[in-house]
Each structure stands twice: as C-alpha cells, then as structure tokens.
Amino acid sequence: MYSKLMVPVDLAHTAALQKALTVAADLARHYLCPICYVGICPTSPNEVAHNPEEFQRCLEEFGQQQAAHHRLNQVSTLVCTSHDPAVDLNQILMQAAVDNDFDLVVMASHAPGLADYIFASHAGYLASHCEISVLVVR
Secondary structure, rough: OOOOEEEEHHHHHHHHHHHHHHHHHHHHHOOOOOOOEEEEOOOOOOOOOHHHHHHHHHHHHHHHHHHHHHHHOEEEEEEEEEEEEHHHHHHHHHHHHOOOOOOOEEEEEOOOOOOHHOOOOOHHHHHHHHOOOOEEEE
C-alpha cells in the first residue's frame, strides 16, 4: 500500500518523537518500504548544529540509530535548509513530500492547547493541505 515514508524530525526534540518514530518503523517493516527522515536546518547556528553540513551529519547519525534500534533496512535522510524554519516549515515539508515522491508522511504532534484552536499545528497544517496522506501521531 505504501512504498516510501517521510518522517519529519526535529533533532532538538527527539524525545517527543518516539511514538511517531515507532509507528513509522512499524509501517516500514509491514509494507517493506524505505523511511526517509527529513530535517529542516536553519542557515545560522542553532542548538543542534553550527552549519548545514554539521546538521547533515547529525541527521545521518540519527537515521543510522533509528535503523539499528528498529531493525530497518532502508533508511535515508534529507536535509532542507531555510533562513527561517519557523515560518517556512509547512511549505518546505509539503514541497519535500511532493518532490521526493513520498506517499505517506508520519508526523508527531502534541496535545492541542489554546493556541492550536487559533493557529494550526504543523502536523495539522500538513494533514489539511498536503497532496499525500499524512498520519499524525499524538
């Protein structure tokens, strides 16, 4: 049913992603399909990396750790850069999903708060606007 999974990850908050990472790994094993972990990297230094090259290494290491932990054979990573990830995140993720022929996005979300009733969460936005299926894991 699915042939290529996209899993957006925030390397600064990997603890909050564990449930979604497990669901994605289970789906990948069930459908025998590859997972691509996608990270959005700012062009300026941040808490994860000093530059996009270092971010790429961190994301690749994360992907290898996930492959070992979940016993996955087909894992890749994709780094997308942005001058302002907080503003560009939704559009970058949607574009990455379409450009790379993913057919399912497995994305973590948080319990909704008051602000979420006014402003959509990133996962909610993708689920509402993306051309492909989005599985939001809370």
